[in-house]
Amino acid sequence: MDEDFSSRPGPSAVSRHPPAVSPPPSALSTQHSALRTQYSAEGVPYLQLAGLAELPGLVHGISTRAGGVSEGPYAALNVSLMVGDERARVLENRARLARALGAPPEQVYTCRQVHGAAWRVVDAETTPADIEREPLDILLCSRPGSRLLLKFADCTPLLLWDPRRRWVAVAHAGWRGTAQRVATVAVQALVDSAGSEPADLWAGIGPAIGGCCYEVGDEVIAAVAATLPAPAAAVRPGRGTRRHLDLAEANRQQLVAAGLAPERVLSARCCTACHSDTFFSHRVQGLPAGRFAVVAGVR
Numbered sequence: 001m002d003e004d005f006s007s008r009p010g011p012s013a014v015s016r017h018p019p020a021v022s023p024p025p026s027a028l029s030t031q032h033s034a035l036r037t038q039y040s041a042e043g044v045p046y047l048q049l050a051g052l053a054e055l056p057g058l059v060h061g062i063s064t065r066a067g068g069v070s071e072g073p074y075a076a077l078n079v080s081l082m083v084g085d086e087r088a089r090v091l092e093n094r095a096r097l098a099r100a101l102g103a104p105p106e107q108v109y110t111c112r113q114v115h116g117a118a119w120r121v122v123d124a125e126t127t128p129a130d131i132e133r134e135p136l137d138i139l140l141c142s143r144p145g146s147r148l149l150l151k152f153a154d155c156t157p158l159l160l161w162d163p164r165r166r167w168v169a170v171a172h173a174g175w176r177g178t179a180q181r182v183a184t185v186a187v188q189a190l191v192d193s194a195g196s197e198p199a200d201l202w203a204g205i206g207p208a209i210g211g212c213c214y215e216v217g218d219e220v221i222a223a224v225a226a227t228l229p230a231p232a233a234a235v236r237p238g239r240g241t242r243r244h245l246d247l248a249e250a251n252r253q254q255l256v257a258a259g260l261a262p263e264r265v266l267s268a269r270c271c272t273a274c275h276s277d278t279f280f281s282h283r284v285q286g287l288p289a290g291r292f293a294v295v296a297g298v299r
């Protein structure tokens, strides 16, 4: 199944699935002070990290399950064309999210996420069709108006912003990506592409499965721990001899080790499995499940 973001859904596709905005994720923002809820002109809710929302020049948003047109396990705002949902519905969902973040759908760029650490710059010559099938887990951009979109259902979303050079990056950090130091690679990609100084950068760590819920095998703990200055802080006891991994903490450590100021690394501290009513969660839903989006760009 292809991921063609450049073709917009036709009028018939839209009228077949009239807007049905779900209840807003209001309970979440009262529980999680790091997240604030915004609404598009169409009434589509999206979340922002409070500390990043004030930064001029940066546009960002985290979608929820609400405000889209998908049904069943994809209800309602699934953004992935790769999980079995109807294409017209996914394109309508993406279009609503794009408009919420001030861009036409044809200015939204996504890629085929493969749990790696490969990166690419989206520039004036790049079209969405160029990269939609490319195996990438980091996207970078400095072009005002373009929007980078990655898809999640428990993996850790990372967002980087260089306010001096006005470059943005997004990254997809599940355990495999974290073990490959995808956060570190994303920082280095900004250094190489934009001349960024790591100490200038702001980082956002979005909603992801938390240390409360993410039970993993010892081999997963070992692979991620090998990349961390303080691995014990990213591991929690679980049932019996099992252990839980805190991927947000692991990525926070990698970002600080890469030279970011600790006070500029902001975390949602919000578990997608605990809040599977608000976010798609692979662990809770199993297969099939939709994907929510983290979108970022330069204003």
Ligand SMILES: [Zn+2]
Residues within 6 Å of the ligand: 209, 210, 211, 212, 213, 214, 271, 272, 273, 274
């Ligand atoms: Zn949890």
